[in-house]
Amino acid sequence: MKPLISIVVPMYNESQNIDFFYQKISEVMSGLPAYDYEIICVNDGSTDNTLEKIELLAGRDRQLKVIELSRNFGKEIALTAGICEAKGDAVIPIDADLQDPPELIPALIKKWHEGYDVVYATRLVREGESSLRKVTAFLFYRVMHRLAKVDIPPDTGDFRLMTRQVVEAVNQCNEYHRFMKGLFSWVGFRQTSIPYLRNRRHKGTTSFNYWKLWNFALEGITSFSFVPLQLATYVGFLTALFSGVYISYIIVKTWLFGDPVPGYPSTMVAIFFFGGTQLMTLGIIGEYIGRIYNESKRRPLYFIRKKTNF
Numbered sequence: 001m002k003p004l005i006s007i008v009v010p011m012y013n014e015s016q017n018i019d020f021f022y023q024k025i026s027e028v029m030s031g032l033p034a035y036d037y038e039i040i041c042v043n044d045g046s047t048d049n050t051l052e053k054i055e056l057l058a059g060r061d062r063q064l065k066v067i068e069l070s071r072n073f074g075k076e077i078a079l080t081a082g083i084c085e086a087k088g089d090a091v092i093p094i095d096a097d098l099q100d101p102p103e104l105i106p107a108l109i110k111k112w113h114e115g116y117d118v119v120y121a122t123r124l125v126r127e128g129e130s131s132l133r134k135v136t137a138f139l140f141y142r143v144m145h146r147l148a149k150v151d152i153p154p155d156t157g158d159f160r161l162m163t164r165q166v167v168e169a170v171n172q173c174n175e176y177h178r179f180m181k182g183l184f185s186w187v188g189f190r191q192t193s194i195p196y197l198r199n200r201r202h203k204g205t206t207s208f209n210y211w212k213l214w215n216f217a218l219e220g221i222t223s224f225s226f227v228p229l230q231l232a233t234y235v236g237f238l239t240a241l242f243s244g245v246y247i248s249y250i251i252v253k254t255w256l257f258g259d260p261v262p263g264y265p266s267t268m269v270a271i272f273f274f275g276g277t278q279l280m281t282l283g284i285i286g287e288y289i290g291r292i293y294n295e296s297k298r299r300p301l302y303f304i305r306k307k308t309n310f
């Protein structure tokens with residue numbers, strides 16, 4: 001029996017990219033005759049004709065499998081659904097827009113046979129993305145590295161190869177707030193990386209605007225770190241300490257010289273400062289409580305409307 005490789009592709013409004021992607025990935029996979037393969041396309045509630053296009057291809061190619069989610073759940077969940085249905089001895093998540101080059105797959109497989117359980121692809125450059133996006137991404141990975149206890153490799157997306165054992169481990173993580181690359185690292189096992197040059201999108205535009213990216217970053221940080229919560233403690237300590245000193249100063253001053261001036265500016269400054277820090281720390285606590293609330297509902301992560309070729 002040949003080993004089975006599962007390619008998992010989350011797709012949201014990718015109709016312009018599907019044909020070229022399918023052609024590329026089939027080319028690469030048929031160049032690896034020592035392996036069987038399946039391509040699992042997860043249609044994440046696309047509003048264009050992505051679904052029709054992949055179903056058409058699936059009608060001709062039984063190795064192309066389709067999972068249709070009941071609505072748009074976001075990339076992390078689409079990936080979760082695909083990985084959960086994958087049967088392969090190795091599973092490779094990849095984007096449909098060809099930003100993750102399929103030509104790298106043989107190199108990932110080679111490392112797998114060297115005995116690694118996870119082979120992730122680290123981007124050396126990101127083509128066709130704005131400088132702001134590059135700078136924020138750079139900062140995000142650095143901050144994340146500082147804050148999180150888990151070693152989430154910088155400049156690394158979801159594009160990687162994972163063995164069955166790793167996939168089983170990831171599948172056991174049934175949390176609702178899923179920061180996939182965090183989970184992939186969190187499970188451990190023997191991990192290694194290979195560098196690559198990230199292409200620009202083949203067609204279409206990214207579905208991640210800066211607001212979505214900011215929320216994605218928050219998801220990553222709150223899922224893997226308590227540091228923001230602890231920050232509140234330390235800011236609290238520092239301001240308390242400072243207030244203590246300042247209070248003693250005022251007492252001594254009043255005692256020695258009386259209090260001829262009403263002190264409007266310092267009062268306002270204190271009100272604004274404490275008001276601001278308190279709201280901010282409440283907000284941080286809120287981010288965590290909201291997530292606890294969502295987790296406690298224990299809702300299913302997604303619903304599948306239809307599966308084809310399974």
Ligand code: UDP
Nearest residue numbers: 010011012044074075078095096206207208
């Ligand atoms: N995607 C998805 N659901 C979404 C948004 C995106 O399945 O709600 C898929 C998308 O089709 C693509 C991958 O996730 O295959 C990466 O998306 P995109 O290229 O928009 O993100 P970027 O590369 O800019 O981070």
Ligand code: MG
Nearest residue numbers: 095097099201
């Ligand atoms: Mg992309």
